[in-house]
Amino acid sequence: MSDLPFTKNEMMIVAAARELARAHVCFVGVGLPNIAVNLAKLTVAPDLELVYEAGVFGARPARLPLSIGDPTIVTGATAVVSMFELFGYYLQRGLIDVGFLGAAQIDKFGNINTTVIGDYNAPKTRLPGSGGACEIAINAREVFVIMRQSLRSFVNEIDFRTSPGNLGGAEQSEAIRKAGGWHGRGPTVVVTDLGIWHFDETGEMRLDFLHPGATLEDVRATIAWEPKISPDLGTTPAPTADELRLVREELDPEGVYTK
């Protein structure tokens, strides 16, 4: 992709932001979701209500928040509440349309690991853990995932299930979610540095769009299972000049997320 006038990470962030066009209330996760959601707010979804687990509803950040607890998410917000209220009244009550998560490992049904690589009691790599991700995956109406593809991250079996996706498949997931009174119907979109995946009727990831410059060989080389590819596979529209300007000049001038 080196001959393209944008990076793979920029394409990923722009594609993720565009998916939010239909969302109204979005729970913003740490890392890549943070920049994607803030870009959406400046482009396709100006009325998007940003919810931060730190206890903010209706954030209007004047700069890209350095973390999900940045003071810029407070100044000018609609409401600042305790974390009990945020997780209880806003999330568990069912007011969140989209929970936007990152992941270290994901399987074909969208189950997510952000806890450990290796054995829990003697981990090879200790990762941050759930934070709010576990309850977001259960209670947000739908879940978007943004992450880079690699053989280490798109795996047949995740080492730890931190946040439930479509469990063992759509049928099982729907039954369990209904019986448990979950508000969430599970993951609906996975945006990567190579393409856009949605979930088919079996609950499995299906590649619907390839990013410009990416190939099916790239996709297969960075995924542990034989992926489902849409018969109507499309090409993601390249980032517009305006999207690139916002990412490079306003949101991430130091290239923290985009390099």
Place this chain on the structure above:
Amino acid sequence: MPGKVTSMHDAVAEIVRDGDTVAIEGFTHLIGFSAGHEIVRQRKRDLVLARMTPDVIYDQMIAGGVARKLIFSWLGNPGVGGLNAIRRRIEPAGLVGERPLEIEEYSHFGMVARYTAGATNLPFMPLRSYFETDLPKANPLIRPIKSPYSDEVVYAVPPLNPDVSIIHAQRADANGNTQIWGLLGCQKEAAFAAERVIIVVEELVDESVIRADPNRTVIPGLIVDAVVVEPYGAHPSYVQGGYDRDNRFYLEWDPISRDEDKVQAWLREWVYDLPDRAAYIEKLGAERLASLQPGSAPSGSVDYGSYR
């Protein structure tokens, strides 16, 4: 203004005891770094440290050898990466110390629910989380519970009652009536759940300032044991309206924390070899602090009315 006002040295010496469960709460905002450093300086031992996001402060404290166990829900250097000193005490490869740090892990809502159960004297708190995840397997204290009113099953977490909760805040009066604005995290719940409470403030104010705006009071002096006045005591974290997060420090901690010798050298330079927070602030320098000064965005004021 005598009241409960004391020095950080005396508050920590008298209120924090070896073996205690200690919660320094504050979600990204108002993290009690000066209190954490004093605990390291006084070489407290065998503490159980509780905190939703251990953050750089617990990375430093655990490297300082004060803890035997960590209770948490998200283990990272926010916006930067991992907490490497803690990781070296959990991951078997390259383990520092004789045995791994004991951990007890929840989700954010689980931790908030634990403090809430503790604060309200309940034996557990139910929540609609943890279904179909490996967290209850990793931590058997997270248990399913059937509703007494239907066949519904939810999960329960036990109360968390710290021996000591330490809360950093913008202002309090000498009796510990404490006001916070900006992110509130779970400081109120952590304070009400605790046996003993230390309040650390940027500014000590007269009782009349508190009474002029009672809606902003988060913690009443009723449950407070000591009030410590330490401006910039939350650095390198931030205080809404006071100073911004010193992100340069959070970035610099990453390479320091990857090397145990550098961590110990940092603790010597910035904790053990300094007498107190005032010395830390002087060493940091006025220029650095000035660079963290935010612009102004005052709230409107409301009229509570006078009723005689």
